[in-house]
Amino acid sequence: MHYFGVVTGIMTRMQDSPTIALRQTIHLQINVDGMPLFKSSNKQFWPILALIEEDPERMPFTVALYCGHSKPTNTYDYLSDFVEEMSVILEEGFTFNSTSHSIVISAFICDAPARAFLKNIKSHNSYYGCERCDQEGVWSNGRMNYPLTSATPRSDGSFRSQHQKDHHKGESPLSQINIGLVSQFVLDxxxxxxxxxxxxxxxxxxxxxxxxxxxxxxxxxxxxxxxxxxxxxxxxxxxxxxxxxxxxxxxxxxxxxxxxxxxxxxxxxxxxxxxxxxxxxxxxxxxxxxxxxxxxxxxxxxxxxxxxxxxxxxxxxxxxxxxxxxxxxxxxxxxxxxGPLTQISAFPFENFLHSLKKQIRKPNQTLQQVVKRISEQKPTNSVSHSRPLHNSLSNHSCCTKLSLSIYEPNNIVLSGHDMFRIERIANIDGCTTFFVRKFINKQSLFTSPVDSLNLGTAYCEELSAEVVALSEIAIDAKVVALPFKHGFAAYRLNHT
Ligand SMILES: [Zn+2]
Structure with missing residues (x-):
């Protein structure tokens, strides 16, 4: 296992994305997951990753990297360097370019087996496996069922005192740092x-x-x-x-x-x-x-x-x-x-895991190869900002961010409650302006359990003949328009 460090990773991201360095408090999401490396062996990586919520690119970084022929077996050994560093920096913060910053752990975002490993609790298939309520499961047809829809909720306090003994395997090493072992472990x-x-x-x-x-x-x-x-x-x-x-x-x-x-x-x-x-x-x-x-x-x-x-x-x-x-x-x-599920999901970590794997060039000394490549990206604490603090307007325009164009299927947008098809895009006095036609006579795609129009989801067929101008700031979202019957089903793009 190689430990790179939390502060080292934060400073590298600050160096790459100076807008992060403007934030006094850094909120972190932490992820632990495993990934097999080769089809021919059971060699696998188990990294500790972190993501800065203030990072506009939501780019994770590697805090530690474990490589072995099975998942790590001892939670205390695996987390010892992490717990030691977090104990200090959660109290004292750190300094980058002569500016003090504080650190807050926002959430741990992991799958259920990794959460059980980190929290040192019994598996999610056990009788007291739910991490949020204390109901006893029912074993039936070879699987654990949780039939109740209401039960006493677990709290950070009841977890610390191990109120329900059968939920725990032992004390978690993370109890040594100030985090909620129930409330800050999101259900990814x-x-x-x-x-x-x-x-x-x-x-x-x-x-x-x-x-x-x-x-x-x-x-x-x-x-x-x-x-x-x-x-x-x-x-x-x-x-x-x-x-x-x-x-x-x-x-x-x-x-x-x-x-x-x-x-x-x-x-x-x-x-x-x-x-x-x-x-x-x-x-x-x-x-x-x-x-x-x-x-x-x-x-x-x-x-x-x-x-x-x-x-x-x-x-x-x-x-x-x-x-x-x-x-x-x-x-x-x-x-x-x-906040919304899209901001607390493992998707960015999953993508990053695959990029870690791609850094392996040969089957031997896999840990050393990746450690060497990551270490080459280390920050120097006094680095000068070589990039402007604000990227050019064109790079941040919604046109670029949402990949909008005049061509299908990237040409439909939402403004308020109305949907529009983009006919032309022009730069007028430095502002991106969209010339659009409105979809009229929108209908519900479904009406149960709720009218889909309340979600911004509609069935559309007709387009207004009139072309109107929409400024960039009037665009609320991109629309996913899927052919359906004689028109299309239109959904607000919600997952990004
Ligand atoms: Zn539950």
Missing amino acids: FMHLVCLGVVRKLIWLWMRGPLATRIGSQSVQSISQKIIALGKSLPKNFNRKGRALTEVDRWKATEFRTFLLYTGPIVLKSNLPNSMYDHFLLLHVGITILCSPHLSSHYCDYAEKVLKVFVQNFSAIYGDFIVYNVHSLLHLADDVRKF
Whole structure:
């Protein structure tokens, strides 16, 4: 294991992105996850990564790197340098270019096995596995179920005192630093929802009990539609979607696209009504919790919708209220505390893990190779800022940030409650101006459990003949417009 350090990483990011250095307080997200390195061996990396919330690029950095033939076994050994450094810098802060900065750990963002490892608790499949409530699970058909939708919540205090002994394996080394071992361990959206609940649903449709399996014709129809819609996904989606028969190879982003955008269209007419309506509960609840705008207004509603989803899950699918499904009940708590799910997900860490792996050039001395490359990026504390503090307007314009253009599928935007198609983009007096046509006669894409128009989701067919000008600041979001019936289903781009 090699320990690079938290402050070293922060200073490197400050050097690369001077806007971070303007912030007096640095808020950190911490991630721990494992990644196999080669198909031919079980060699794997287990890095500790961190991300500065004030970093506009949300670029993680490596705090420590463990390489071994299995996951690290001793939490105390693994975290010792991290705990030692954090104990000091959380108290004293650090100085960069003669300016003092303080550090706050905002959240740990990890999958359930890594959270259990760091917190030194029993696995998420154990009888007292829920990290947020103390209900006892029920073992049924080879899996742990959590049938209750309300139970006594865990608190940082009850965790520290190990109030429910059977939840713990021992004391966590992280109890030595001032963090909430319940409240600051978020239930990561990427693992829990995308790779967890959505994957489970698709598995149930294809390989689950006969009563809820869909026929091969429906599988084929859904697959053809997913692939066809891929052509209409804007540049903000780097994967265009694959057939259901390839679901074992789907990446987390493909499950996210399916849940937030394509699912409501491709499943229509291909799932029985009760299962389709049930899926929409998840779509609506997570769409709200992913959106900065919607989650700030409708978080309580999303919580209720997800509760109904969990309550109805066993009625439709049987005893499958497994850890991930149950944990949906607790997601809204994290959003109230930390903001939308998109800001507290493991997606940026996952991308960074793959970039770490790409730094390996040969199979021997893998740790040394990556340590050498990362160490070459170390900061010098007195480095002068070689970049301007503010990038040019063109680099930060919404045109660039949202990848907008006059060409499909990157040419539809939201302004207020209205959607517009971009016909022309011009620079007028230094400001980007969009000449647009408005979509008229918008209709609801669905009306249950909520009218989709309330989410900014609509079915559109008609375009106004009139062309009007929209200034850059009037654009609120990009729109994902997917062909549907005689028009298209339009969703506010919520995942970035
Ligand atoms: Zn719970």
